[in-house]
Amino acid sequence: MDLLQKIENKEAVIGVVGLGYVGLPLLMEFVDQGFKTIGFDIDPQKVEKLNAGKSYIKHIDEARVKKVRDSNLFEATTDFSRIKEVDAILICVPTPLTKHREPDLSYITGTGETLAQHIRAGQLIVLESSTFPGTTEEVLKPLLEKSGLKGDRDFWVAFSPEREDPANPKFNTRTIPKVVGANNEYARKLVSTLYDQVIVKTVPVSSTQAAEATKLLENIFRSVNIALVNEMKMILDRMGIDVWEVIEAASTKPFGFMPFYPGPGLGGHCIPIDPFYLTWKAREYEMNTRFIELAGEVNTFMPYYVVNRVTEALNDRAKSVKGSKILILGAAYKKDVDDPRESPTFKLIEILEAKGAIVDYNDPLIPVLPKMRMYHVDHKESVDLTPENLKKYDLVLISTDHSIYDWDFIVENAQLVVDTRNATKNVLEHRDKIVKA
Incomplete structure (x- = not known):
């Protein structure tokens, strides 16, 4: 069975790297729709709490975390060798600025280098971290190819920017439309189908670069208008x-x-x-x-x-x-x-x-x-x-x-x-x- 069929049949195993304000809600949506999931994080305290059914984020209800944990469809781990067990890998790590206001991609590059040690053929890797156009194709993909596997042949990459708005009573992870982009037609079909399973609406664009630029435009629009009113x-x-x-x-x-x-x-x-x-x-x-x-x-x-x-x-x-x-x-x-x-x-x-x-x-x-x-x-x-x-x-x-x-x-x-x-x-x-x- 190929990956597309596994996603459509909800037999694909979903891995989420980074269990913070973005990764944890996203992972729980996949569990709610019947997908088996594994959460990866470098923080052992987060992993311990999640495996005990406890929440460490105020707006994520602990009862929901416990329900997800009790479903037998989720576990958290710090063991990245288990990446080979999943079919789709969603990367939700921070992208801060340096003190000189330049992009700090250390979390993305660190994740890419770690994944390269453990990925296998047939996987989809989706970057969700906000970043400049070209990061997925020019930075992440070459790092993953250090595994010896070839992108767009042995594995597929895509970009889908997070749109979380904590404490917003009108919208949540499931009800906010999701932009998805890939530079390969099959990868675009994979990522669209994947998020179609858990999000009310996906919005496919022609490339990872277009999806990356979409996220930046959304926040530049807000920044400029806030500056105007300030x-x-x-x-x-x-x-x-x-x-x-x-x-x-x-x-x-x-x-x-x-x-x-x-x-x-x-x-x-x-x-x-x-x-x-x-x-x-x-x-x-x-x-x-x-x-x-x-x-x-x-x-x-x-x-x-x-x-x-x-x-x-x-x-x-x-x-x-x-x-x-x-x-x-x-x-x-x-x-x-x-x-x-x-x-x-x-x-x-x-x-x-x-x-x-x-x-x-x-x-x-x-x-x-x-x-x-x-x-x-x-x-x-x-x-x-x-x-x-x-x-x-x-x-x-x-x-x-x-x-x-x-x-x-x-x-x-x-x-x-x-x-x-x-x-x-x-x-x-x-x-x-x-x-x-």
Whole structure:
């Protein structure tokens, strides 16, 4: 039986490399549709928890993980020699930036080198990690061919960008259409058929490069529009106009406008990173990416703008940043998730502490700040939000507007609040304590 038939009959074994925010939900969808699966990760703690039916990601319900584990269709392992047991390999590993804002493909290359030691003929390998056009064909495929097998003959490669949006109540892994691309007609048929089994709709494109570019365009679109509205916020603040009111009013137009919202800076594993993958690749073609780089400048400046507003707010009350006690609310990159990757909170802490402030944070979803690649923030634990604790800070800075926060309670007990998310819009009392930023 060939691989296409095995996929159609749900007899193919699916391997997922990288059991994080992307890989784990995807793997569970295959289990739900009756596929046998093996999850691969280099973190033994993740593997141990999954094999015990436990979740380590807030928005992935532990009951669902237990159900998947009890199905006898799933197991997790750190043993990559078992790659030979699977028919399709889905690679879901990080693609960060270096400190010089250049692509860091070390996770992809490391995975490719490991897979080359264990792949066998007849397998489909799909890269899901966001990256620049050409990565699958020019980087991953040659690494896999170190196995002695030939791509498009002995094994097939494809690209299908992840589109996860944690804590989004309207969409999940299964209901978000999936772009798939391959440079070989049979590979394209394989990858389309594979995801057709678990995703509501697949969108085939002509090549891995087109699929890679699709992901970048999606996030560049968001980055540029967020930068636009961040710039509008700074201009309108100077004019004494509430940008949030303006966005709400503009959103009533039923065509030609899509609302984007300002904040203290970009966060997450996509928008602050992916656009610069195209910027880097464009240099190979002697092209400049002016929109992308300008958006990056505006968005990167936002934490500094917020700190300037904090400085002004304290100054208006005859206080300086140096020596002030500041509590930052939220360490996650967006509301209601437990993911701190690229969160602007880390940059805010770094800038404020460099100016001499004494900075603590609260985030009910992130009890301890993890070590970050690009930020040097001392070990901190989340401070309890009690009336006594709130009162002792000179300023409370809202960085992430988790739904769990009681804004009336926070404003009532805080001395001063700087709000970067319009979180306090419905607070009616003590409005004199609130400064928008």
